[in-house]
Amino acid sequence: MAEFQLPDPAVRVAGAQEIARDLVVVPNENVQLVPNIGVVGGTHSVLVVDTGLGAQNAESVLAFARDYARGRKLYLTSTHFHPEHAFGAQVFAGEATYLVNRAQAEDLSHKGDGYLAMFRGLDPAVAKRLADVRIPTPDLVYDTAHALDLGGRVVHLRAVGRAHSKGDQVITVPDAGVLFTGDLAETGQFAIFPWFPPHDTDVSGLRWIEVMAGLAASAPRIVVPGHGTVGGPEVVEGVLAYLRELRDETWTRRDSALSQDTIIEEVRAVLIERHPDWAGREWIETGVACLCSEHGDVA
Ligand SMILES: [Zn+2]
Numbered sequence: 001m002a003e004f005q006l007p008d009p010a011v012r013v014a015g016a017q018e019i020a021r022d023l024v025v026v027p028n029e030n031v032q033l034v035p036n037i038g039v040v041g042g043t044h045s046v047l048v049v050d051t052g053l054g055a056q057n058a059e060s061v062l063a064f065a066r067d068y069a070r071g072r073k074l075y076l077t078s079t080h081f082h083p084e085h086a087f088g089a090q091v092f093a094g095e096a097t098y099l100v101n102r103a104q105a106e107d108l109s110h111k112g113d114g115y116l117a118m119f120r121g122l123d124p125a126v127a128k129r130l131a132d133v134r135i136p137t138p139d140l141v142y143d144t145a146h147a148l149d150l151g152g153r154v155v156h157l158r159a160v161g162r163a164h165s166k167g168d169q170v171i172t173v174p175d176a177g178v179l180f181t182g183d184l185a186e187t188g189q190f191a192i193f194p195w196f197p198p199h200d201t202d203v204s205g206l207r208w209i210e211v212m213a214g215l216a217a218s219a220p221r222i223v224v225p226g227h228g229t230v231g232g233p234e235v236v237e238g239v240l241a242y243l244r245e246l247r248d249e250t251w252t253r254r255d256s257a258l259s260q261d262t263i264i265e266e267v268r269a270v271l272i273e274r275h276p277d278w279a280g281r282e283w284i285e286t287g288v289a290c291l292c293s294e295h296g297d298v299a
């Protein structure tokens with residue numbers, strides 16, 4: 001985490017783009033710790049996907065959503081509990097119904113405070129964004145899947161963790177073929193492995209591969225990644241290919257009984273050579289360490 005060099009992670013709602021009928025994305029414009037944020041409308045309700053980091057960002061997202069909704073009822077969900085996705089939800093209290101999967105609600109209550117402290121320690125701009133943050137408590141919690149009727153449009157919320165986190169959730173808008181993946185997918189960077197033993201070892205490379213294979217098979221038309229550029233099915237397929245590559249390069253060396261340090265060094269060199277333009281090289285190391293701890297069939 002020490003390799004982070006962060007610009008102020010400000011959400012820019014002015015950049016909002018309509019990617020389907022009554023469905024806009026506030027793009028992260030490749031700023032670290034800014035997520036892609038979704039606003040999905042139906043005839044009587046509007047769903048906001050992710051809050052941005054901290055109360056001030058969330059206030060601008062809420063103002064944008066309120067404006068966009070023009071009197072329609074507001075719902076909020078977050079793709080997972082990580083700070084730039086969920087640590088602004090307090091601002092929506094009383095204005096929107098905050099709805100998430102149970103595993104994510106548990107991540108918030110079990111790990112929220114630890115992540116708040118860790119992120120405050122990353123960088124002064126981040127600490128400032130998180131100054132007034134309280135870990136939010138969702139209004140409604142579902143177990144594995146929930147169909148949210150926005151009026152003339154039903155949005156599907158589905159728990160798919162554990163993968164990037166224990167409480168990963170994907171949101172699909174079937175009539176528009178849109179899939180919000182949260183941090184299960186990013187573009188232009190190495191997949192984020194929040195593997196921080198002994199504090200957090202919930203990320204699973206193997207489960208993540210399984211989840212991405214399932215999402216690829218569902219053939220989404222438009223994919224909104226957690227960070228990076230909105231695209232088509234190639235976004236999901238690209239992450240799946242990378243995760244398999246990471247697993248295979250790691251396991252080949254583990255099977256040759258190399259030390260973990262040597263495995264990390266070699267896999268890092270190979271993957272940087274194959275993806276020279278990608279950001280987030282620090283996540284290769286945590287990805288290798290995670291996969292070194294996992295065992296299973298190659299699929
Ligand atoms: Zn995340």
